Amino acid sequence: xxxxxxxxxxxxxxxxxxxxxxxxxxxxxxxxxxxxxxxxxxxxxxxxxxxxxxxxxxxxxxxxxxxxxxxxxxxxxxxxxxxxxxxxxxxxxxxxxxxxxxxxxxxxxxxxxxxxxxxxxxxxxxxxxxxxxxxxxxxxxxxxxxxxxxxxxxxxxxxxxxxxxxxxxxxxxxxxxxxxxxxxxxxxxxxxxxxxxxxxxxxxxxxxxxxxxxxxxxxxxxxxxxxxxxxxxxxxxxxxxxxxxxxxxxxxxxxxxxxxxxxxxxxxxxxxxxxxxxxxxxxxxxxxxxxxxxxxxxxxxxxxxxxxxxxxxxxxxxxxxxxxxxxxxxxxxxxxxxxxxxxxxxxxxxxxxxxxxxxxxxxxxxxxxxxxxxxxxxxxxxxxxxxxxxxxxxxxxxxxxxxxxxxxxxxxxxxxxxxxxxxxxxxxxxxxxxxxxxxxxxxxxxxxxxxxxxxxxxxxxxxxxxxx
Ligand code: SF4
Ligand code: SF4
Numbered sequence: 496x497x498x499x500x501x502x503x504x505x506x507x508x509x510x511x512x513x514x515x516x517x518x519x520x521x522x523x524x525x526x527x528x529x530x531x532x533x534x535x536x537x538x539x540x541x542x543x544x545x546x547x548x549x550x551x552x553x554x555x556x557x558x559x560x561x562x563x564x565x566x567x568x569x570x571x572x573x574x575x576x577x578x579x580x581x582x583x584x585x586x587x588x589x590x591x592x593x594x595x596x597x598x599x600x601x602x603x604x605x606x607x608x609x610x611x612x613x614x615x616x617x618x619x620x621x622x623x624x625x626x627x628x629x630x631x632x633x634x635x636x637x638x639x640x641x642x643x644x645x646x647x648x649x650x651x652x653x654x655x656x657x658x659x660x661x662x663x664x665x666x667x668x669x670x671x672x673x674x675x676x677x678x679x680x681x682x683x684x685x686x687x688x689x690x691x692x693x694x695x696x697x698x699x700x701x702x703x704x705x706x707x708x709x710x711x712x713x714x715x716x717x718x719x720x721x722x723x724x725x726x727x728x729x730x731x732x733x734x735x736x737x738x739x740x741x742x743x744x745x746x747x748x749x750x751x752x753x754x755x756x757x758x759x760x761x762x763x764x765x766x767x768x769x770x771x772x773x774x775x776x777x778x779x780x781x782x783x784x785x786x787x788x789x790x791x792x793x794x795x796x797x798x799x800x801x802x803x804x805x806x807x808x809x810x811x812x813x814x815x816x817x818x819x820x821x822x823x824x825x826x827x828x829x830x831x832x833x834x835x836x837x838x839x840x841x842x843x844x845x846x847x848x849x850x851x852x853x854x855x856x857x858x859x860x861x862x863x864x865x866x867x868x869x870x871x872x873x874x875x876x877x878x879x880x881x882x883x884x885x886x887x888x889x890x891x892x893x894x895x896x897x898x899x900x901x902x903x904x905x906x907x908x909x910x911x912x913x914x915x916x917x918x919x920x921x922x923x924x925x926x927x928x929x930x931x932x933x934x935x936x937x938x939x940x941x942x943x944x945x946x947x948x949x950x951x952x953x954x955x956x957x958x959x960x961x962x963x
Contacts, residue, residue: 517596519589520554523547529580534862535573538879543570546580546590553597563604571597573876575869576739577862578833591774591834592781599743624749626700626731630677633704637671663871669705669905676707684714684724688813691721692763694806697776700732702769706901712928713768713803719931720813725760735775738782739867750779751789754796765796768803768924770900771867774834776800802831804899804923808840811847817933818850819926824893825853826884826907827860828900841899841923848930853897857887865906881910889916896920 529546530536536545543552549571555561574594581590639645645668648654654665671677680698694717698710714724734749753776757765767773780794825845831837838860845853863884864870864877884907888896895918896907908920 517553517557517593519593520550520557522586522588523550523554523584524586526585528585529583532579532583534575534577534579534880535876538876544573546584546588549574549597550588550590550593553593556597556600563601568601568605571601573873575829575862575864575866575876575880577829577866579829579860579862582833582836582860592778595738595743598739602740602742624731624745626703629700629704633671633677634674636668637673640668640671663874667870667905667909669908671705672707676711677704678707679703679728680707680710680714680726682726682728684718684726686721686723687718688721690723693723693725693761694764694766695725695727695757695760695762697733697765697767697769697772698726698730699769699772700736702772702901706904706922709768709901709922709924712922712924713766716807716924716927716931717766717803720807724766725762727756727760730756733772733776735771736867738775739771746775747782747786750776750782750793751786754779754783754789754792757796757799758792762799764799764801764806766801766803766806768899768922770802770828770830770834771902773800773802774830777835802835802837802840802899804831804841804844805835805837807927808837808843812844812927816848816927816930819848819930819933820850821894822852822854822892823895823897823921823926824856824888824891825859825923826856826863826888826896826898826903828898828903829860829862829866831899832860841897844923844927845897848926851926851930854891854893856891856893858883859887863903863906863910865900865902867902870906877906881906885910885914885916888918889914894918897923897926899923 525547527545527547533545536542538544542548543566552561552567552571556563556567561567571594576591576594576598578591581588584590645665648665654662657665680696696710696714696717703710714726717724731752732749733753734746737743737749738746765776767776777797777800779797779800780790783789783793786793823845825841827838827841831841842853845851861884862880864880866877870877870881888907888911896911898904898907898920899922901922904920904922911918911920
């Protein structure tokens with residue numbers, strides 16, 4: 496069924512939305528194979544909430560046949576950008592790129608009320624671009640939590656009186672860790688045993704202050720596996736949240752900055768443990784394709800980016816690993832499995848841990864409703880998808896959920912709590928780190944995986960050498 500909004504006269508010219516190419520819309524052959532894999536179509540059953548319907552809308556928008564009406568905005572905004580449709584599309588439609596262009600256009604034409612604009616500017620620009628401010632905000636939130644104010648706000652229901660999406664932000668606020676966990680990592684962590692290569696670790700923006708433990712665990716397991724880990728202190732946000740939020744201009748600036756920083760680090764690969772950031776950085780080549788000063792460098796850096804599971808999962812882990820006797824299930828984050836096409840590597844890594852039993856999760860690669868800040872902007876659909884995910888998790892009987900993205904961890908943990916479940920949600924690096932620390936694992940890494948990457952210069956030019 497075709498979209499039903501009133502059509503307007505066709506505008507001639509290249510298929511783009513305010514400078515962002517949407518040429519890929521023409522690749523769609525309307526076969527509908529993607530429909531059964533789309534979470535919003537599955538929940539609502541309406542064509543305009545399916546990939547095919549949205550592609551039709553984006554094409555009509557770019558051709559000037561329709562305007563950005565309330566209805567069009569609603570259907571496009573309801574898309575999770577989970578890219579499950581991309582995985583199954585036989586025609587190779589680059590759906591993620593199309594929906595990001597559409598969301599940037601929505602942001603440009605319909606920026607919302609002054610309060611919303613102010614909050615977005617504060618969160619997307621001020622905080623993400625100034626790590627010192629972000630650390631200050633984290634410290635203030637920690638005080639808010641430890642003096643008991645958060646408990647009071649939650650018990651009294653005052654949070655519900657806050658404007659806009661603030662109540663949802665408050666409900667999702669994770670426990671902010673202490674100062675030692677929020678402190679920056681040392682700029683260099685030496686490899687243990689025989690050195691294989693030098694890599695850089697993206698410590699991220701929000702990740703660094705909320706999930707510093709994941710960064711530390713990532714650095715430790717890389718070192719255990721023979722990698723020298725550079726942590727450039729001047730690194731900032733990769734720009735993924737800006738791109739997903741429709742702030743294209745700022746996303747481009749942040750990508751340029753990240754390229755400068757990681758080039759200077761002289762590394763063989765840039766390792767990332769947050770899936771949205773990894774998928775976005777792998778897209779830097781396209782993002783900067785029209786920038787003569789950065790186009791080639793962006794392609795080179797993008798080729799060197801590796802998700803932590805992808806990077807370690809290409810060969811056996813260096814042992815010894817101690818036992819982690821528990822039963823877990825694995826949730827595939829959308830921007831790992833669909834955005835980066837990484838499906839087998841996390842399971843291969845978990846299979847190497849003695850005592851760990853992995854039970855498969857039904858619809859493991861369906862979005863949990865987190866999707867960046869989707870759970871804040873579209874709480875109703877996010878909650879429906881979260882219930883679906885939590886029900887599948889509880890049906891496995893697993894003692895813990897393992898995943899690979901902080902957004903999924905917060906969302907699923909909140910969903911489990913709401914169902915009265917205490918099942919913890921862990922990042923895969925925490926499980927691997929636990930195995931290395933477990934009684935029975937020696938402190939000296941063995942040399943069981945002799946494949947080495949010979950150092951040469953310039954390091955990033957050889958990024959393809961470390962590809963799986
Ligand atoms: S996006 Fe791909 S799978 Fe979906 S209708 Fe178009 S061609 Fe078919
Ligand atoms: S990105 Fe996800 S929610 Fe959006 S159309 Fe594709 S499958 Fe559906």
